[in-house]
Amino acid sequence: MSKHHVTTTINGEPVEFLCETQQTLLDVLRDELGLTGSKEGCASGDCGSCSVTVDGRLVCSCLVLGVEVEGQKVETIEGMADGETLHPLQQKFLEEAALQCGICTPGVLIAAKSLLEKNPDPTETEVRYWLAGNLCRCTGYDKIISSVLDV
Numbered sequence: 001m002s003k004h005h006v007t008t009t010i011n012g013e014p015v016e017f018l019c020e021t022q023q024t025l026l027d028v029l030r031d032e033l034g035l036t037g038s039k040e041g042c043a044s045g046d047c048g049s050c051s052v053t054v055d056g057r058l059v060c061s062c063l064v065l066g067v068e069v070e071g072q073k074v075e076t077i078e079g080m081a082d083g084e085t086l087h088p089l090q091q092k093f094l095e096e097a098a099l100q101c102g103i104c105t106p107g108v109l110i111a112a113k114s115l116l117e118k119n120p121d122p123t124e125t126e127v128r129y130w131l132a133g134n135l136c137r138c139t140g141y142d143k144i145i146s147s148v149l150d151v
Contacts, residue, residue, distance in 0.1 A: 010035070013077025019066035025059075026050045028066035029037035029076060037106045041135070051078045051107035058114040060133075077106035080092030080113065085107045088151045089113055098147040100138035108134045112148045124149060 003018040010122070012031070016080070019028050024043075038061055041049030045060040052061045053075040054068075080087045089112050095120040099105045108131060115122060115130040123129070126149045128141075136144065 004067050006070050008071065009073045011074070011076060017066070019151050020068060023066045024062050025052070025064040025066050025069060025074070026055075026061035029061060031116055032066075033079050035076050035134075039103050039106060041103055044102055046105070046135070048111060048131075049109040051110045053110065056114075056117075069087070071146045075110070077110055080099065080109060084089065087113065089116070089148065091146055092147040092151050093144075096150070097141050098139065098143035104136040104138075108136065109143055112144075112151075114143055115148070119133075122149070 001020055003020055005016065005018055007014070007016050009015065015033065017028060017032050019032060026038055026040055029038055038052060039049040040062060041047035043062050045063040048060060050061040051058060051060070054064065055072045081090060086094070089109055092110065101110070111134050113129055115127065117124060124145060127145050130146065
């Protein structure tokens with residue numbers, strides 16, 4: 001099977017990679033590029049653990065093919081902090097203990113960041129609606145929601 005050459009931007013950096021047609025963006029990120037922050041929770045788009053943004057649109061990377069990001073801008077959890085300085089959401093999640101096992105955390109953070117970029121002052125209902133595609137089996141969501149609202 002032949003591999004396809006893809007040129008894209010990931011976390012602000014130009015990136016080129018080879019991937020097979022059927023490889024998901026999640027597989028490319030983790031296996032080809034070593035960006036293991038996005039997690040595979042379900043491989044069917046139901047849990048949100050692999051959430052990234054592609055050209056500003058929140059997507060489950062397990063449902064996007066690697067070849068589909070040709071020429072697009074991808075943002076992953078690895079690009080959220082500014083060097084050693086955590087993004088305010090990451091800092092608030094730590095302060096409020098809004099994470100436990102960590103499988104869902106990267107996807108929740110990316111989804112919350114996407115929300116706050118579109119709506120910097122959401123209501124609790126808006127936060128809950130926006131994060132509805134991100135499943136967490138550990139926290140009960142209260143600390144996650146309050147962390148997003150605090151930021």
